[in-house]
Amino acid sequence: MNRTVQILTGIWVVGVTVAAFLWLPPAEGFRSPEAARIVVFHVPCAMLTFVAFLVNAVYSWKYLRSRDPLTDSKANAAAELGMLFAILATVTGSLFAMEQWGSAWNWDPRETSIVMLMLVYAAYFVLRGAVEEKSKRARLSAAYALLAFPAMVFLIWILPRIVESLHPTNTLFSRSGLDPKYRITLWSFFAGLLAVFVWMFRLRLRVEIAEARLRRQHRRDTMPEATPAGETR
Amino acid sequence: MNPLLTYMIVPLLIWAGIFGYLFWLDMRLRALEKRLEEEGHR
Numbered sequence: 001m002n003r004t005v006q007i008l009t010g011i012w013v014v015g016v017t018v019a020a021f022l023w024l025p026p027a028e029g030f031r032s033p034e035a036a037r038i039v040v041f042h043v044p045c046a047m048l049t050f051v052a053f054l055v056n057a058v059y060s061w062k063y064l065r066s067r068d069p070l071t072d073s074k075a076n077a078a079a080e081l082g083m084l085f086a087i088l089a090t091v092t093g094s095l096f097a098m099e100q101w102g103s104a105w106n107w108d109p110r111e112t113s114i115v116m117l118m119l120v121y122a123a124y125f126v127l128r129g130a131v132e133e134k135s136k137r138a139r140l141s142a143a144y145a146l147l148a149f150p151a152m153v154f155l156i157w158i159l160p161r162i163v164e165s166l167h168p169t170n171t172l173f174s175r176s177g178l179d180p181k182y183r184i185t186l187w188s189f190f191a192g193l194l195a196v197f198v199w200m201f202r203l204r205l206r207v208e209i210a211e212a213r214l215r216r217q218h219r220r221d222t223m224p225e226a227t228p229a230g231e232t233r
Numbered sequence: 234m235n236p237l238l239t240y241m242i243v244p245l246l247i248w249a250g251i252f253g254y255l256f257w258l259d260m261r262l263r264a265l266e267k268r269l270e271e272e273g274h275r
Contacts, residue, residue: 088251217269
């Protein structure tokens with residue numbers, strides 16, 4: 001991501017954050033109208049969690065088809081970012097719940113499903129950490145990610161809709177769901193976070209590539225040099 | 234807690250999380266690049 005795009009992204013997200021305070025009115029009808037505005041920050045974090053795990057599944061599938069180590073690195077980077085956004089969505093959601101529902105944690109279906117989701121992807125990192133051999137690790141974690149993906153879809157899109165929940169459903173895409181000012185701010189913040197996601201993803205990938213180069217260099221340095229006769233010196 | 238204060242904490246938490254992660258990545262990348270450079274000279 002070049003410097004200009006980074007600066008524009010920074011200006012955009014700062015602008016949206018300021019607008020959320022100065023332009024967005026408190027939401028009447030909530031127990032705490034001031035704090036109800038938390039949704040414009042909380043929901044985009046939850047949406048980015050889905051996007052990141054979707055990217056993880058896409059690159060895992062690509063890895064199994066191409067066996068290209070770079071796609072495995074991309075899948076890993078996306079899963080790491082998915083976890084970061086899941087944590088942010090959980091923490092901001094708890095603050096919302098504390099103000100609106102009287103308790104930071106209510107074991108609501110969506111709260112429970114995000115905890116399950118984080119456990120599913122924590123197991124992905126445990127799996128990656130447990131296998132030493134690089135290609136085996138990539139293969140196993142890609143297969144696991146493809147199994148985790150339908151579980152993620154079920155936990156995010158289906159489970160909260162089939163049981164009674166404190167969270168409303170179908171508010172993002174229906175015209176009657178959100179006040180226009182809330183919709184504009186929420187989607188603008190999502191756009192800004194998406195740009196930040198791309199930024200973080202690329203930086204994470206550069207770290208993976210640098211680590212791989214260092215490993216290669218170490219292997220080269222520690223390997224005995226071969227003589228023309230095939231003997232080692 | 235004051236609802237307005239709770240509302241103010243939320244974006245701060247998000248940006249602290251994101252910039253914390255970016256900062257950690259940047260530090261790691263710099264350290265790796267330095268090591269690569271050092272080992273390249275050796």
